[in-house]
Structure formats: structure tokens, C-alpha cells
């Protein structure tokens with residue numbers, strides 16, 4: 508380091524630490540992110556991941572490329588790993604594959620989805636996803652919205668046996684699909700489900716989350732902000748006093764901590780293309796999480 512000795516530097520850091528200033532010096536360092544186990548294997552993944560619907564379905568102009576690389580860099584440096592995409596999300600799989608060329612594939616847990624009917628269509632689409640995301644092995648392959656579920660699952664079982672896929676899952680985004688999801692959890696050899704769950708849509712608490720827990724199935728939570736609608740609903744409303752008790756400074760963090768206080772949730776996947784928002788979302792994976800009483804208070808404070 509130029510113009511400053513090692514001792515001077517260490518002294519400067521210790522004074523800065525004592526004054527609580529290191530967050531500004533090392534902005535991406537923070538307490539460790541919550542990790543949860545994938546029940547079938549015991550492998551741990553960080554409990555906050557990232558979705559790519561809309562936010563990564565973009566043309567990579569140099570401005571967009573720079574911004575999304577920054578999002579991924581912050582995500583990774585704050586302990587993030589799980590990225591969820593789908594063949595249904597336009598350019599998103601290509602964009603993930605392209606941007607990960609600047610980063611280390613091994614640092615990420617990549618998930619995507621097949622969304623079609625028919626065996627051959629499914630096999631073709633799955634092969635294309637491997638190419639678009641530029642991977643040899645996919646961490647998680649899911650059947651999107653339960654489309655042609657039996658046919659697509661049989662292809663995925665086959666690929667898992669061959670070591671091309673590490674985990675298999677199914678997804679939906681509406682709670683009217685929960686009874687079918689429940690049946691599939693009890694009859695198929697799946698590792699993950701991906702379902703909607705948020706402070707405004709709590710149906711999953713009644714049956715799906717307990718059944719997933721009893722069946723050793725990991726749970727990814729999609730639409731944690733109801734696609735962003737929760738922010739419009741809370742516009743002009745300040746965060747409640749309970750926020751301070753659980754270390755939240757924004758509504759986004761309250762919504763994410765509320766979801767993660769459910770022990771059967773393995774990972775929540777908010778989508779963002781904004782570097783400020785990814786930082787805020789990742790911070791929600793650290794520190795305290797609401798207990799039962801605090802959860803009730805959060806629910807009262809939103810009063811939808």
C-alpha cells in the first residue's frame with residue numbers, strides 16, 4: 508500500500524472498526540448468511556437466492572451488462588448462490604449463461620425449468636437450457652407449472668441417473684395448484700418444490716410447508732414480493748417499530764425475514780436487476796428472524 512505503512516493501516520482499520528465504519532470500507536462484508544439444508548442430501552445452500560423472470564430477460568447493452576454483473580457480484584460476495592431461471596423467461600437463461608462467463612460457475616447453484624408438452628419437445632428444450640446457461644451439469648431442473656408433469660419427470664429422472672442433473676423439482680405460482688403439488692410430493696421422487704408464499708399469500712403454511720417438511724423435500728419460495736405489488740401496497744407507509752428488533756431497515760427485508768422464519772422454507776428467490784436492491788435483499792438473510800409473536804406483529808402492521 509502506497510504512502511501508508513502496514514502498522515498505520517492496521518491501526519486505521521481497528522479505529523474504523525471501533526467506530527462502526529468498516530461497513531463503508533468493505534461494503535459487501537457482513538455477518539454470515541443463513542443457510543438451510545436440502546433435506547434429501549444434507550447439502551447446505553444460502554437461504555436467499557435470486558429469480559430471473561423479467562429482470563434477466565433483457566438485451567445486454569453495455570449499460571445493462573455492467574449493471575447485472577454488478578448485481579451478480581454483490582449477490583455472490585454477500586453469500587448468494589442459488590439462481591432460478593426458466594426456458595419460459597425469454598432471454599434470461601442466455602443472459603445468466605453469458606454473465607457467468609465473467610464469474611466462477613462453481614460459486615453458483617443453477618436452477619432452471621422445462622415448460623412444454625411431449626417427450627421429444629421436452630428433451631430438446633432441456634438440452635437447449637444446458638447450452639444457453641453454458642453448463643455441463645444443472646444443479647436443479649424443475650417442471651415449470653407442472654406442465655406435462657409425468658412425461659417431463661421421466662426425462663429428468665433419466666438425466667439425474669446419468670449425472671447431468673443433481674436435483675429434480677416441480678413449480679407453480681398459484682395456490683390453487685397446491686393439492687396437485689401435495690399429491691406429487693407423495694408419489695414422485697422429487698427433491699424440491701417451488702411455490703408462492705408471501706406475507707400476502709399464506710396458504711402454503713397450512714399444508715404444503717408441513718408436508719414438504721415431513722417428506723424431506725426442499726422448498727424454494729417464488730414471488731416473495733408478489734411480483735413487486737407489495738411495494739405499491741406499502742407505498743407511503745413507514746416500517747413498523749418491530750423492524751428494528753429483527754434488524755430490518757426496509758419493507759423488502761421485513762417481507763423476506765417473514766418468509767424465512769418458516770423453518771420448512773429452504774430458500775427464497777426474489778428477483779431484482781438493481782444493485783441497491785440485491786444488497787438490501789441479501790442483508791435480510793442475516794441476523795435475527797421473527798419469532799411467533801413478532802410474526803403476528805408484522806402481520807398486524809401490514810393489514811392488507
Ligand SMILES: NC(=O)c1ccc[n+]([C@@H]2O[C@H](COP(=O)([O-])OP(=O)(O)OC[C@H]3O[C@@H](n4cnc5c(N)ncnc54)[C@H](OP(=O)(O)O)[C@@H]3O)[C@@H](O)[C@H]2O)c1
Pocket residue numbers: 557558559560561562591592651652678679680701728729730731732733734735738759776777778779780781783784785787788
Ligand atoms: N411458476 C414458476 O415457476 C414461477 C412463477 C413466478 C416466479 N418464479 C420465480 O420466482 C422469482 C421471483 O418472483 P417474481 O420475479 O415474480 O417477483 P418478486 O421477486 O416477488 O418481485 C420482483 C419485483 O420486486 C422488485 N424488488 C426486488 N427487490 C426489491 C427491493 N429490495 N426493494 C424494492 N423492490 C424490489 C423488483 O424490481 P427491481 O428489479 O427494480 O429491484 C421486481 O419488480 C422469479 O424471478 C422466478 O425466478 C417462478
